[in-house]
Amino acid sequence: ETGVTQSPTHLIKTRGQQVTLRCSSQSGHNTVSWYQQALGQGPQFIFQYYREEENGRGNFPPRFSGLQFPNYSSELNVNALELDDSALYLCASSQGEAKNIQYFGAGTRLSVL
Amino acid sequence: EDKVVQSPLSLVVHEGDTVTLNCSYEVTNFRSLLWYKQEKKAPTFLFMLTSSGIEKKSGRLSSILDKKELFSILNITATQTGDSAVYLCAVEVGSNYKLTFGKGTLLTVNP
Numbered sequence: 001e002t003g004v005t006q007s008p009t010h011l012i013k014t015r016g017q018q019v020t021l022r023c024s025s026q027s028g029h030n031t032v033s034w035y036q037q038a039l040g041q042g043p044q045f046i047f048q049y050y051r052e053e054e055n056g057r058g059n060f061p062p063r064f065s066g067l068q069f070p071n072y073s074s075e076l077n078v079n080a081l082e083l084d085d086s087a088l089y090l091c092a093s094s095q096g097e098a099k100n101i102q103y104f105g106a107g108t109r110l111s112v113l
Numbered sequence: 114e115d116k117v118v119q120s121p122l123s124l125v126v127h128e129g130d131t132v133t134l135n136c137s138y139e140v141t142n143f144r145s146l147l148w149y150k151q152e153k154k155a156p157t158f159l160f161m162l163t164s165s166g167i168e169k170k171s172g173r174l175s176s177i178l179d180k181k182e183l184f185s186i187l188n189i190t191a192t193q194t195g196d197s198a199v200y201l202c203a204v205e206v207g208s209n210y211k212l213t214f215g216k217g218t219l220l221t222v223n224p
Contacts, residue, residue: 004155031210042117042201042214043156056209088154092212100145100205101161102212106154 004093004105012111013081021076021108023091030095031055032074033102034066037088049074078110086112115140119202119215127223130192134218136202137184144205146178146185147212151199159187159200192222 035043049068092102149156162178
């Protein structure tokens with residue numbers, strides 16, 4: 001059974017650019033959640049996808065958007081990058097009746113210069 | 114606004130010590146409380162607690178939830194250097210299984 005994998009591991013962008021982060025969920029998991037973790041803080045919920053539909057969103061502006069594909073993998077897109085978007089972006093997957101146990105990937109470290 | 118507060122924010126102990134990490138919460142529509150260990154990047158799941166007073170145990174780690182007083186504790190006995198990590202407490206809120214996290218407790222275990 002493969003775990004949650006994210007790509008890329010590191011990314012450097014400049015202000016105003018756009019970025020796409022990718023996540024492959026754990027085998028058999030149909031729900032993917034994205035979190036932003038700033039340095040020294042706990043992860044903050046961005047949004048969740050269940051069976052290709054957005055299923056809840058945190059306090060993030062519309063320039064944060066996502067997709068989930070039929071194989072349950074997911075993308076996080078961020079437009080018009082700002083310096084404060086620099087953070088570790090974590091993807092977590094969960095499944096079925098144990099949806100609330102979310103299993104995390106190692107994250108993508110995004111630096112915005 | 115949902116809130117999860119962990120204390121202490123950091124802790125330094127010696128190998129063999131016992132530590133207690135605290136997590137209090139104020140949320141609407143509580144469903145469960147989860148503990149994670151974050152060593153470098155990926156938080157790894159430790160426990161999920163849904164009922165008051167029932168201790169969950171895994172080796173030297175244990176945790177308990179008090180839904181009346183709205184807090185949980187994570188105990189680690191006979192600490193080892195490999196226990197050094199950030200311990201995150203998260204509360205599952207609402208029908209979409211959103212997790213609201215605390216800031217974490219940075220535990221450093223010195224030899």
